[in-house]
Amino acid sequence: MKLNQTYKPVIGLEVHIELATNSKMFCGCPADHFGKKPNTQTCPVCLGLPGALPVPNKKAIDWCIMLGLALGCKINKYSTFDRKHYFYPDLPKGYQISQYDDPFCYEGKFEDIRIRRVHMEEDTAKLQHTEVNRKKVSLIDFNRSGVPLVELVTEPDFSDVDEVILFLQELQKIIRYLGISTADMEKGSMRLEANISLLLLGSEPNTGSEPVTLPNYKVELKNINSFRFLKKAMLYEIERQKDLLSNNKKIVQETRGWNEARSATVSQRIKEEAMDYRYFPEPDIPPIEVSDKDIKILSDKVPELPQTKRERFLEQYNLSKEYIEILVSDLTKANYFEEASKLSPDMAKTIANAMINQNLDKSYPEPAGLVKKLVELTKTDFSPTPEVGLAIKSVLVENPEVVKSYQNGKGQVVGFLIGQVQKILNGKGDPKQINTILLGKLHGN
Numbered sequence: 529m530k531l532n533q534t535y536k537p538v539i540g541l542e543v544h545i546e547l548a549t550n551s552k553m554f555c556g557c558p559a560d561h562f563g564k565k566p567n568t569q570t571c572p573v574c575l576g577l578p579g580a581l582p583v584p585n586k587k588a589i590d591w592c593i594m595l596g597l598a599l600g601c602k603i604n605k606y607s608t609f610d611r612k613h614y615f616y617p618d619l620p621k622g623y624q625i626s627q628y629d630d631p632f633c634y635e636g637k638f639e640d641i642r643i644r645r646v647h648m649e650e651d652t653a654k655l656q657h658t659e660v661n662r663k664k665v666s667l668i669d670f671n672r673s674g675v676p677l678v679e680l681v682t683e684p685d686f687s688d689v690d691e692v693i694l695f696l697q698e699l700q701k702i703i704r705y706l707g708i709s710t711a712d713m714e715k716g717s718m719r720l721e722a723n724i725s726l727l728l729l730g731s732e733p734n735t736g737s738e739p740v741t742l743p744n745y746k747v748e749l750k751n752i753n754s755f756r757f758l759k760k761a762m763l764y765e766i767e768r769q770k771d772l773l774s775n776n777k778k779i780v781q782e783t784r785g786w787n788e789a790r791s792a793t794v795s796q797r798i799k800e801e802a803m804d805y806r807y808f809p810e811p812d813i814p815p816i817e818v819s820d821k822d823i824k825i826l827s828d829k830v831p832e833l834p835q836t837k838r839e840r841f842l843e844q845y846n847l848s849k850e851y852i853e854i855l856v857s858d859l860t861k862a863n864y865f866e867e868a869s870k871l872s873p874d875m876a877k878t879i880a881n882a883m884i885n886q887n888l889d890k891s892y893p894e895p896a897g898l899v900k901k902l903v904e905l906t907k908t909d910f911s912p913t914p915e916v917g918l919a920i921k922s923v924l925v926e927n928p929e930v931v932k933s934y935q936n937g938k939g940q941v942v943g944f945l946i947g948q949v950q951k952i953l954n955g956k957g958d959p960k961q962i963n964t965i966l967l968g969k970l971h972g973n
């Protein structure tokens with residue numbers, strides 16, 4: 529046995545995302561199943577009755593492709609659906625409609641992580657293991673059966689647990705920016721699986737350029753419904769595997785879950801060999817063609833992504849990293865902030881501060897209301913000389929169109945008005961003070 533061996537974690541992710549479309553993937557039943565009375569949103573298609581024909585949901589496909597585009601993926605010109613066979617009561621057809629050879633999206637890259645594929649499939653029914661009349665039973669709710677599910681698979685490119693969590697948190701933000709899913713983990717709208725193995729460092733000739741051979745096993749962490757638990761599970765798993773390897777023990781290829789009470793990962797299912805799903809082309813759904821024009825339309829629909837927004841907020845408003853992170857984490861907040869700042873660009877920091885530290889955006893549903901309040905609050909700090917007051921008054925009187933365009937939402941004209949006031953004052957006058965008073969007047973104070 530070698531002592532002081534160092535191991536490098538090798539981690540690859542599989543993430544499932546339930547799409548927030550109105551209807552299910554292959555039928556017209558409502559897709560929003562959370563908290564609904566069991567088995568009230570079903571039809572022959574999603575119950576898997578023989579002879580029922582699936583019709584793909586166009587919106588779900590568009591959204592899957594948009595996520596792929598946001599992650600730098602290539603898009604297949606011809607995509608096909610396949611049947612993935614397995615036997616389990618959550619899947620009465622005996623197969624899940626998924627994608628195998630030709631997924632909608634493939635070979636993406638997000639930061640340093642290679643995205644293997646982003647494909648479309650259908651969710652299964654939900655099993656509930658419970659007791660009825662003191663008998664143990666398993667109940668099946670088909671409301672979830674057939675809900676559009678996107679599966680995203682990364683290459684095993686992570687070697688650090690924090691890097692995994694950061695990636696997943698960023699992914700969650702992107703999904704929410706796209707508006708394609710709530711991505712709530714506690715509701716199962718975003719489900720995480722992490723595959724982990726350990727690479728013995730020094731076990732490979734380190735030529736630098738040659739690809740490293742991956743360990744010939746992996747342990748799959750599954751059914752973990754929070755970032756916090758996933759992090760704990762990965763850290764535990766790395767230690768457990770280290771112990772086994774340094775004692776020359778073999779690691780069993782299996783699926784493990786996280787037991788919070790025991791603070792440990794526990795075995796759920798041992799996979800001795802790769803499952804044979806006997807994939808074959810879904811004969812009831814013709815191949816789906818995606819043209820360059822379709823891709824262009826969809827990529828135009830991808831909004832500014834969180835990282836671009838962070839960089840722009842820093843450049844445009846010079847806010848602190850902490851403030852930027854809080855705003856960018858919540859698109860509603862970010863948009864509110866921008867709308868308010870447009871009305872009063874010089875007050876961007878004050879606006880961010882009022883939103884973050886005083887939650888004033890909650891008290892003023894309209895950004896203009898918050899700006900007005902802040903102008904009132906700051907006004908008392910300034911007592912302009914009569915000269916300045918007079919100059920402002922005359923500029924407002926002389927530029928009614930500009931005032932009107934401000935009131936119609938063109939916040940940037942404030943700069944012009946300040947310029948005019950300073951002109952009258954022969955370049956004197958504090959622009960900040962002029963701005964504050966001007967805004968007060970423009971908002972009718």
Ligand code: ADP
Pocket residue numbers: 538539540541542681682683684685723724725742743744745746802
């Ligand atoms: P399978 O054939 O069992 O589905 P794949 O090679 O397709 O396995 O990979 C499934 C997931 O496991 C991917 O997210 C991939 O990144 C990850 N993975 C593959 N090999 C390893 C490994 N040795 N260690 C950790 N994760 C791995």
Ligand code: ZN
Pocket residue numbers: 552555556557569570571572573574575674
């Ligand atoms: Zn249905």
Ligand code: MG
Pocket residue numbers: 626649679
């Ligand atoms: Mg799958």
